[in-house]
Amino acid sequence: MGLPLVLLLLLPALLPARCCEPPAGSAGAVRALGARLLGLAGDPARDPDPALYLALRLAREHDPRLERRYLERLQDTFQHPYGRSLQGHGHSRWDAEHSTYVSREEPPHTGRLALYLLGLQATCPPLSPHRALVTWLKYYLEEDWTGSRRQGHPVTSYYQYGLGVLALCVHRKRVREEVVRRLLTAQHHGRLGHGGNTVDTEAVVALAFTCLEQRRLVGTGLAAQLRVATHEASRNMAKGQGPDGIIGNIYSTPWALQVFLATGECQTEPAFGQAMAALLENLEAFGTAATMAQVLPVLHGRSYLDIASQPCGEEPDTLTPLDMEPLAEVPGNKTVELVVECPLPWCYELRLYDRVVPVPASASLLDVLRVAAARDPRDFRFHTQDTPQGPFLTQVLGLEARQEKRNYWQILTAPNTPLQMGIADYRPQDGETLILRLSEW
Ligand code: B12
Known part of the structure; x- marks a missing residue:
């Protein structure tokens, strides 16, 4: 006789999270990738990137001193433009005369600010953001949403809009139901995609939905809709997997894996193991800081939703930066x-x-x-x-x-x-x- 349904549903929660990590044999390659990313983080000539910081924090091995220095550089970059309150800027328009750092022509910085807020939550102990930062992000979401109403899509992109909702959720900040419903409608009508590949965006949106539902930041009716939408998104990702294990393309595959991890489906969904194997076979494709930062969390079996539940105090100080090997010169x-x-x-x-x-x-x-x-x-x-x-x-x-x-x-x-x-x-x-x-x- 098969397992009772209740047990089947509870299984992902009961199994140890380790099942969702890559096979032990790949630990060396994953470690090397983390060390190379750390090397790039230590290069003062590169602008600090919150996505890179997040990846270092979600890894299982650390260099706490280098990570701390990187955080300081990030804070220097973000404190200046967002440390100040929104008041005096009016509600629907920027006052270019009073704002030296955000001109009227510039699109909202929804995605960058969202990643920075996620980064703050990933420090040990988590840093609660200055209230102004949260207000700015909510403001950007509204600006994005206004664009959405006018043009049928956010001013930036659904990817950034999704990141914004996700970051506020990870900080347990509520957003208006309408903001969330707009994402639901876009997903429902297949409007999340552009340029052929929709997986990255669908995954970010599914992560935001999963967070809102798990943290109970929306009413029960909406929560049920979000659960169905997330399930649908992960089904589509599994169905869209190629025979080589890739979902979308190699750079969107880590995002699909994040969804399987966040929802617990990594324990039962065969597409998870196949996609992880595809990543491990193609690790050399992840040669830039940005792509390495997007793949590293899943190679440690973690999604952006794990940010809030990171155990502090037991972080092994075992990682040392590694320089990137220069590309081989080809004669001729x-x-x-x-x-x-x-x-x-x-x-x-x-x-x-x-x-x-x-x-x-x-x-x-x-x-x-x-x-x-x-x-x-x-x-x-x-x-x-x-x-x-x-x-x-x-x-x-x-x-x-x-x-x-x-x-x-x-x-x-x-x-x-x-x-x-x-x-x-x-x-x-x-x-x-x-x-x-x-x-x-
Ligand atoms: C939205 C998006 C776009 C939009 C960006 C415009 C906009 N206003 O948002 C458009 C459609 C224009 C676009 C174009 C391209 N994109 Co694109 N894009 C994305 C997506 C889905 C989200 C980026 C984002 O908003 N990030 C959040 C913000 C906060 O981070 P950001 O770094 O500040 O974002 C800016 C830059 O990333 C830039 N950008 C977007 N794509 C690319 C690609 C490259 C190579 C560069 C240098 C910059 C860049 O636009 C973003 C918004 O201003 C990512 C998905 C992902 N997994 O990252 C793919 C992604 C970054 N894009 C990718 C690619 C390949 C491209 C193209 C090269 C495709 C092509 N063949 O033409 C072109 C860029 C060509 C060029 N002109 O140089 C790949 C990059 C993979 C890699 N090896 O680095 C990704 C990862 C998608 C994927 N899974 O393959 N993209």
Whole structure:
């Protein structure tokens, strides 16, 4: 006879959490990845990133001194703009004259502030944020939501909006039911996605739902709806798993795993073990600080929901920073065809640029763009913006991708495959054709 239903439902809660960790044989590789991330955290030339801090805190081995120094750098960065109260800014509009740090044109900083608040909760003992910080985040959510009402989507993205709700929940702060319902509706109508891959965003939203439900921060009716929505999201993730174990792509797979961990489904869902195995087989894909920071928590069997329940006082001071090995230099040269396309209705021509660019064999796409700009400065120009993920391509041939119009410079390899990494990380093959295409998302 099978187990009674009640027992089956209780099983995830009764089993030790260790079941949801990667196999012991992978401990060395996971440790090395943590040590390399720590090395990057110790580099004063890199801007502090709250997502990186969170990853270090959620790991099972630590370097408390380095983590403390990193936290101080984060606090220096965030205290200045958000340490001051919102009063005097009006409620629906920024007063640019009185605000030197947040201009009216800038979108709300929902995601960054959310990650910082999550980081504060992950320190030992947890730091309760200054009230102003929570107020700012609630304000950003409202700004995002106003955008959502006007344009049908948040001003930033559902990913950032989800992070905002999650961070407030982890701090046990309530948000208006309407804020949560907007996410539910978006999920229900399949509006969370953009550019093909929805897994990262669906997962962040499912984590927020799980938190709200588990911490009982919403009424019972809404809680039941959130539970159903989360279940649906994790079913879709499991169904969407490829034969290689990957869910979405390799960079969204850690997010799907976070959902299985947070809901306890990691104990029973076969997709969990297969996705974990896929990550372990492809750890070399996680070579940038941002991608390493997103994968490390799940490699320790932890999700962002574990932030609030971290045991303090028993943290092993056993991790030492490791330098990243420099990429191997490849001798010789290669040629890459660089194409710029603008398929949007207001562009006078589809193909705006098409040249073959000779570069050293180990050149990245960013190097290709630099060489093209140096060879014909009148015909090829581009701009990038530094982000925690690396340089983000914002302008090509004088055409700027505008956040408020939701267009961006998509990067693809011919004939039509979007790259899964940014311009600084992608190393084209000899003879490859790369397309920079002004697209909508
Ligand atoms: C929303 C989003 C976008 C939006 C960003 C615009 C916006 N206003 O939000 C759009 C659709 C424009 C976008 C574009 C791209 N994205 Co994107 N994006 C995301 C997503 C879902 C959330 C990012 C976010 O808001 N983070 C929270 C905020 C607080 O952090 P942030 O670092 O400040 O966020 C900013 C930057 O990350 C930047 N950004 C977004 N994507 C990328 C990608 C790269 C390579 C860089 C350098 C910057 C960047 O925009 C964010 C908002 O301002 C992540 C998912 C994830 N797991 O991280 C993928 C993700 C970061 N993107 C990814 C990729 C591959 C791209 C593209 C290269 C796709 C392509 N082939 O063109 C392009 C970037 C091309 C370029 N111009 O340089 C990958 C990066 C993987 C990697 N190896 O590093 C991720 C992880 C998705 C995935 N699972 O594959 N993206």
